[in-house]
Amino acid sequence: MLRTTLQRSVTLGSGMSPSCLRASTSLYYMSSRTMMTSATRTNALQDAKAEAVSTSAHTKNVLANTADVAGKEHIPVPKDIVPSEIRGDWVLFHPVYTPEELKAVDVLHQEAKTFPDKFAVALVKLCRLGFDFVSRYKAKPIPPNHNMSLKELRDGGYLLDDAGWLARILFLESIAGVPGMCAATIRHLRSLRLMRRDSGWIHTLLEEAENERMHLMTFMTIKEPSIFFRALILGAQGVMYNMFFLSYLISPATCHRFVGYLEEEAVYTYTRAIRELEEGRIPEWENLPAPNIAIDYWHLPPTAKMLDVLYAVRSDESTHRFVNHSLANLDNKNDVNPFAMREPDMHVKGKVIAFEREESKKYVQESYDILENARREAREQVAK
Ligand SMILES: [Fe+2]
């Protein structure tokens, strides 16, 4: 209902000031399935004007996004068969980043102040040690002034090769998609059971789960995992889902903090992968084209490479870090999710570890103000 109102407000509010328009259009995009790039915003607004009398926003945005991607790549549309591979950006809302945003991500750490925070950070460290042991990753620092070749550095355990990076990423992403879905399930069931509204948390959690799944779908196009690897993921998923489910019933805030720390590790891992690729230490990926699924999902140019994918994924991980640490600072029973209507861009999410509770409250109020302004200006426009 609120989302529909937002769309209609923006549709009618053409006389607003540039800053207000920018903020209000952000709200429109938040209410759409995807944050669109600036090149498509005008079209999106024009489409929105027709939306009042046309089909549902969902159908319209799927078609618009698909057409946008199809226009760049001339994707053939099969006429007589059911295609086995879907193309285009048809999924839940997720950000699409500008070049400046992709670089605006720092490795950050939330200080653990309370006992649950310290427990969460210790658990993440334990998980990391366990995973390093299983994947035989040593993370040895490269000696200064060494004269070892790339092969010697890899054989000596100083660097991962491309297969090592991929195994590490695939395992992490297969696990990372669990918490958001699990938390969304619990909040969904609680809303049904108690017959009360959820304060806007569920869809952000679902978006995170899908975003992580899209990371997995992207990287698994590069190499088909072995049976052993699949068995490992099967076991890990079973443990992770059940442990997280039970833990979330007991302490949702600690669970969001745990995910926040996990995402700190993800940002660190992708930052390191980006640096090694840029410094020529993963030559196998230097000219590797971005998979089609990644080009569609992040609206990358058709010439995009693996490096562009890593930058986009790192920005997503930074979003998860910021969102989960912010949610951990809230009263999860009563507070509104500050990201239900809009999200800050990467100059905030990549540079700030989290919103404190007061900042979240202020952000929610700003969203309501933007909405109210858009409504008022829309009414004035109609009255003219
Ligand atoms: Fe991920």
Ligand SMILES: [Fe+2]
């Ligand atoms: Fe993540």
